Amino acid sequence: MRPGARSVAGMNETTTQYSPSNAGENARADASGSRRRRYGRVAILVAAVAGPLVVWAIAVPIARIDLTAGTGPAAPTVTPSSIVVAGLVMGFGAWGVIAVLERFSTRSGRIFAIVGWTVLVLSLLGPVVTGATGVVLAVLLAMHLATGATLIIGLPLAARGAATVYGARLER
Template sequence: MTRSDQYISQAPPRGTRATTMTARGALVQLAVVGVAAIGGLLVWAIAGPLAGVPLVVAAGGSPMAITPVSIVVAAIVTGAAAWLLLALLSRHPRGLTAWTIVGTVVLLLSLLGPALSGAAVMTLVALEAMHLVVGGTLIIGLRRTASRRDA
């Protein structure tokens, strides 16, 4: 058995290009989640403090303020779920396509929350923009990193 035959049947040794590319891909994917959170914060900053839109929704009958912490937590939790699902589905031949469809459906469904909250029009626009920025960044960013890694 030659040295190259050994590596066909087992994972590449540590420190090789394949291992480095996987670690680099994971860092890029982590950065995508961070950029999604920052995007949500930018929408919040423009709509709330700068434009004066009251970012408050009725949650179970009582008003709930949309804060930077809630935006970051929501983006990180959503990003982690998207990343995990991408890791699971990327093992299948059409996994990336399935992941994109699931992500798009989840994003579209998430738009119903603000729409059904009874929020004022400008608050609704700001909340929908946050959902679109965070969700769109995750879908496009994670898909691009997965495509590059699979190539």
């Protein structure tokens, strides 16, 4: 139970009642939860960028794969800076989507998962459409999966924090 909350007789133990006398404590607890959620989501964004960077570090400097997205002389080479920029753009976009869903929907996690996995599947078509083949295609797909799965699974979990894990309520 949160600090400053008291159980109401006759109700289950997870139901709490807040009184004006402990409003300050409740506001601090809510601010602390918001801060914890924000830090958790920042950590997920860092992980979503770090995952494909690890894949790149194994593929390019170690395995000596020429990682270009497409064919021909105009095909862009995948660099760490392009990975960071793309990961942050997708990460902040996903964060915005889940923030809006949490504000306006009671099923934000489910809707976010449907939208996220759909966008991930569509993004996997990118390397295929650009003409990447073989090992390069496998590396590009692995990078997409690393970023997408981290965001889709991690962002909703960061919102739950220590309060719930897979629907089970835990005491803070």
